Amino acid sequence: MTNQNSETTDLHRPEWGGTELPMGSARVVDLIGEDLRSHGFDAETVPEFLGESAHQALGRGDRIPALRATGDGSPLSTLIRLYLLGQPVSATAAAAAFPTAGVDAVVAMGALERGGDEIRAGLDIRPHADEDHSYLVVSDLDSDVRPGPVRHDHVLGIGAASINLVRATIREAADRVLDLGTGCGIQALHAYAHAGSVTATDTNPRALALAAATARLNGQHWDLRLGSLFDPVAGETFDQIISNPPFVISAGEQRFSYRDSGIAGDGLVEQIVRQAGSHLVEGGTAQFLANWLIHEDTDWRQRLVGWLADAGCDAWVVQREVADPAEYVALWLRDAGEQSGNDAVAGDWLEYFSRNKVSGIGMGSITLRRTAGRPDLVLDEIKGAGEEVTGEEAAAFLARRAWLSARSDEQLLASTLSLSSAVILEQRSLPDREGWTTVLRMIRRPGGPGATLQLDEWGQALLSGCRGQVPLSLLIELLAAANGFDEQALTDAVLPSVRQAITRGILHPVQG
């Protein structure tokens, strides 16, 4: 612990160890923040400065239009070139961009690097926004800015998975929030607005150092702890747990700490599923991204249900995609910037999948809610774009399932239901001698994951009668009388569909 000099390590804790952690001085990080903000390096000004076309091109990974838009030598152009375009700048330009912190101090913190007469970014610092806030996020430079494989303890920046989880997170006031595997701190950053306190953990000291800088730059205070899985929070409970863990499935090597847990197969996700409940207060939720193995000739749900059986939680598992093993290996080699010359790694990886009879890798999200009752498990597959889980959908889904779990069939029949105004009925018909015969009826709530139900003629009639005016039992009675059906038989036939329609937000209770 040679760097525990109070001048440079007041953002780091001695127990994180490491002699070369970046961004250690709170004072210099504050000055860096002051410089960045004073030049307009924020989520509103940068897009305006670049112009819509160049900004959108940058979002697609095309840097040329943004390079053309930043040729004026202004400090903001310099910062954009350094941190968003990965370009070197002159020492004079860098000095103008960091007048308060000073280039030497920024270099000492690792956020700039000298190479001859040129100055380059040493870390990735980028503006990021949600509806209400503009943030600055510190991470390591991506492999497309710094060519070649990333370092073993590479700290991932804001990626598509991070944003998926940000969108999927339930944003309801929560007293204690845990971000497990915080990396650059993106989940903790978003949690801060609705949390009483944020605890963020990681096994990688470099990640904690950059997360500390992210928190500091945004005026937030997180309790940062080093350690694996739930070890750093042993014996503690939270109202909400969020995690984008290193879920990438392999034989158990840890080549890159941001994606490989070092645990073979999908063991890390299994441990999170099995342990999260004991770190949640009653009613508390855990949401995390996950990958799971799908074995030949096996329904993917079996594996997840096995883990969930004793987890003490209601669960909503959503499988968004299934990757073929070859596609999966290629994806992750590319992600770490090591797609070429890695035939041996790819071969061993594929051999692991083949030896374990893996036909695919399921990718998706898991939402848990601590319950004292009998766990309610729902495992869905989503197929269409626009069906991704959002925080609002997740919260509404859990509320609907709780409402249903608390009601017997008799209570459900006594309740008054209403058809959502957002649904669409789709019908397919075939021609016959008398005109057209409807052969398929689907009712769909756009945007709701898995919110499509197949109906028969009677189900369609029943749903259209749900106008929030009479109890369900009366509607069934009228439908049975009008069509000469046995009322009990019709009740038995429609109740499962009614429960499904409520689960999917197609019907909602008005009373009862």
Ligand SMILES: C[S@@+](CC[C@H](N)C(=O)[O-])C[C@H]1O[C@@H](n2cnc3c(N)ncnc32)[C@H](O)[C@@H]1O
């Ligand atoms: C995919 S990154 C996610 C970073 C960030 N939370 C996000 O949403 O983008 C996974 C993070 O988990 C950390 N990690 C790896 N193994 C871990 C473990 N056993 N326990 C806790 N965190 C771990 C990695 O160092 C990395 O920072």
